[in-house]
Amino acid sequence: MAFWLFKSEPSTWGWDQQVAKGDAGEEWDGVRNYQARNFMRTMTKGDLGFFYHSQTEKAVVGIIEVIAEAHPDSTTTDDRWECVDIRAVRPLPRPVTLDEIKSDPRLADMILVRNSRLSVQPVTPTEWEIIRELGGDAS
């Protein structure tokens, strides 16, 4: 099992919308970046990820699960682009802000800090645990 981080502008697609989709989940479509796509191709069903709000909020707000592996992105006929489906698992009791992440030396090497523009990125097991802890996630 691997860990990931999915980034979205809340004005385009936010946590509340993801939650509203329930267990059926939704395509993580619209990605037009090879690095991000390649990461999605390596995801397997059951992988977990953080849901991050960029722009206005800049915080990790919840945990999601990959429920379908990479398949063609239905928002384009360009067959280069693929996406996975994800569902909301649970919100973090306390959102973990970018400021907190940046000020924690243990998280200094996160891609979120190093390459803020990558919209789908891997998270190490260590980083996963630290952010869950900061967010007050119990289980």
Add this chain to the structure above:
DNA sequence: GCCAACGTTGGC
């Protein structure tokens, strides 16, 4: 709203 960083496109 600005700007830096970065990725993609297209001309050569």
Add this chain to the structure above:
DNA sequence: GCCAACGTTGGC
């Protein structure tokens, strides 16, 4: 296959 131009993202 290189590289300049351009577009987009996201933090500030």
